[in-house]
Amino acid sequence: MPNSKDQVYGDHISERFNNELLELKTRFLEMGGMVEAQVGSAVQALTANDSVLAEQVRVGDRGVDQMEIGIDEEAILIIARRQPAARDLRLVIAVIKMVVDLERVGDEAKKIAKQALKLEEEGQTSLGYVEIRHIGSHVHAMLHDSLDAFARLDAEQALRVMKEDKRVDEEYQAAARTLLTYMMEDTRNISRCMSIMWVLRALERVGDHACNIAENVIFMVKGEDVRHTSMEETERVVGR
Amino acid sequence: MPNSKDQVYGDHISERFNNELLELKTRFLEMGGMVEAQVGSAVQALTANDSVLAEQVRVGDRGVDQMEIGIDEEAILIIARRQPAARDLRLVIAVIKMVVDLERVGDEAKKIAKQALKLEEEGQTSLGYVEIRHIGSHVHAMLHDSLDAFARLDAEQALRVMKEDKRVDEEYQAAARTLLTYMMEDTRNISRCMSIMWVLRALERVGDHACNIAENVIFMVKGEDVRHTSMEETERVVGR
Structure with missing residues (x-):
């Protein structure tokens, strides 16, 4: 996806090098899109008690893992050859670091999917779903915006993502207190x-990874x- | 710390390059030692209700963060210059990735220290301390062994660390079940x-990071x- 910012990378002797860097960016963004979808589906699977979708997320994580390995190899090859x-x-070093974050986000989505399957088995009550939907859509947006900041090399957007993290932490703390009350009310x-708590914690971690990408x-x-x-x-x- | 394995890196035109790689390894191992100590102290602070030590761990995390930034800069400079x-x-790429793991281990130690301060305020009971000590010493050993595997470039030792992870997961699952029982017995x-659960989860994460280093x-x-x-x-x- 070439745009004006990519022109900065255009000033190379080797056209092939330039294409390799673009290819690396594109593959990273593909992996990002995949992971974003995993998080969205995991939250959806849980709050809709949809065990088929949860199973898809669980299996889909393998694809994310494979992409991590492929992008990593490509990045190291670029350093070695070019x-x-x-x-x-x-750019290349940042990609090497950020794929780790994306892979971990994929892991968190898988964990959420596993809890979805567990909760679905235990039967239907929507206790805690409001909190999961709320924080889930918040960190999903952060992840999306951090990838968008990468695609457009937009430091100001990255900064905005980092500022959201504090709000997610507050939302998480509030949700954790609510759940503690439910637990005390009825054993x-x-x-x-506890399952809901693990999910909330996983979502909070997704927000952290979005911040890492923004950094x-x-x-x-x-x-x-x-x-x-x-x-x-x-x-x-960022203001400089 | 030169040893026979480091001779492999000795075959360079530039003596300075060789020294830079050794320096990078040494600094990484220093950071590793620091983080290992943070984990040990955090567990000790919690199980001995020692809030002074917990406070030291909390503050000490800044030193870990600074080391991360310094090692990263050095690694990127080596790639650019050499x-x-x-x-x-x-080696250089692995260090760039592994410092992230060490920094995260430092964060987990800080989280444990914070829970130690919270538990100390809430008063003295040793509920869950057996589990924390047990898993704590297990993952501490894994972290130590993974760093040792790095120092000696010992793939077989790295493999042994990875095999321990399954045992830690089992220990963690068993401890979580025990804690769930305590919660149901008395609200x-x-x-x-919940505090103990977060600590156990943090320790389990330390084990995961040790595995990443081993990989x-x-x-x-x-x-x-x-x-x-x-x-x-x-x-x-590894056997090849």
Whole structure:
């Protein structure tokens, strides 16, 4: 998907190198789309008690894993053959790191699908589904926006994703307190609530991975590592 | 820490390059030692109700984060300046990936320390401490052994670490069942048991990260990606 920003990568002696970098980006975004769909389907499977869809997510994770290995191999080959420098090297290194995040998001989707199957077996009550839908759609959007920031090399969008993380954490804390109340009210809720807790935790982790991707986008575009820095400092880096 | 295996890296035109790779390995192992200590201290702080130690772990995580950034910069510089190939490139790429794992282990230690502070405030009962000590010492050993496998480039030791993961998962499942029973017996246990559950989950994650490091060691030594492959296939790769 060439656009104006990709022109920056266009200034190479080797046309083939340029194509390899574009191919790497495209495959990464394909994997991103796949993982995004996995998260959406996992939440859908759980809240609709749809065990067929949950099973699809569980099996689909293998495809995500295979993509991780393929992209990784391609990235390492590019480094070995083309010896990229500066911005190109940052792109390749960022992809190597971000595929790990995508693969982990895939794992979280699989975990959610497993809980969906467990909950479906235990019978129908929608306790905790409101919370899962709410946080689920929030982190799904964060993941989508972080991939979009990568596609467009948009550091400001990446920053917006990072700012959402605090809100997700607050939503998660509130949901956890609600579930604790359900558990105390009736011990028969405990097992079910524990499953919901694991799902919420998995979703919160999806948000964390979206932030990691966003940090890598800022690193690619600005050349600065904004991990473990304050939001103010990150804003300063992005604003430059 | 030069040893016979490091001689493999000795066959370089540039002595400086060789030193840079050794320096990278040494710094990575330093970070590993730091993170190992953080995990040990976090478990100790929790099970001994030692809030001073817990606070030290919490603050100490910043040092881990700083090391991550420093090692990453060094690794990227080596790629840009030295254009390593084959085994050297695999070493540098593996370090870039493994520092992420070490940093996450540091985060898990910090989470455990936070739960230690929370539990200490809530008062003294040792419910769940046996399980935490047990799984804690198991994953601590796995982390240590994975770093040792890296230091000695020992694929067989890496394989042994990976085999331990299944046992940790079993221990974790058993502990989770025990805690569920405590919660159902007396609702006053719920809040405390939830804290213990988070700690157990954090420890289980430490074991996962140790496995990731082990996978990278096999990749470095054997040149093959053993992620998402069966244990039989991994054994075959290591045995070659």
